[in-house]
Amino acid sequence: DTGVSQNPRHKITKRGQNVTFRCDPISEHNRLYWYRQTLGQGPEFLTYFQNEAQLEKSRLLSDRFSAERPKGSFSTLEIQRTEQGDSAMYLCASSSLAGNYEQYFGPGTRLTVT
């Protein structure tokens, strides 16, 4: 399968714990995006990378959130000291610079903070 993959698919954690999610983009795509989606809403942009460089971070991304893409391939999103308000679906997408801005989404990681 050559699509975008995300792990884990589901994560349940207690408030105050740290969690880390992984995204593997389509192999030839050099842009990688993270979005957050809550029930009944569209995805909200969090951050994006071009190769290993993080080029933009949303104001939604508090200092408890950090994302990396160390070798320009897979990416991780870490949330420290989770809060109940962090419960959401975290979506990863990738795109090619040569494309028409179309982004291909992974299946998402559903986070539940209890």
Added chain:
Amino acid sequence: GQNIDQPTEMTATEGAIVQINCTYQTSGFNGLFWYQQHAGEAPTFLSYNVLDGLEEKGRFSSFLSRSKGYSYLLLKELQMKDSASYLCAVPPNTDKLIFGTGTRLQVFP
């Protein structure tokens, strides 16, 4: 600011035609996307319009008017499997998509 509006919910009958509207006001414009999202799943690409007019792809068509900041998605010969959320999205520049809240479509027999 960035603003994309679409109706929250719509209902339709199997076999019918439904039109989902989207209006946008964004700082930039590099085309407009429609994505389909079934409950609990990732958004999947339906269409991309960058020029004014109608783009047809099977049962789905998408229309764009840049001067009016308006688009619609037209679904014909509705099937039960078309029950999903339909997301309108605009890339104001090259880095991110701004999404509307999505329109939840329910198709009844």
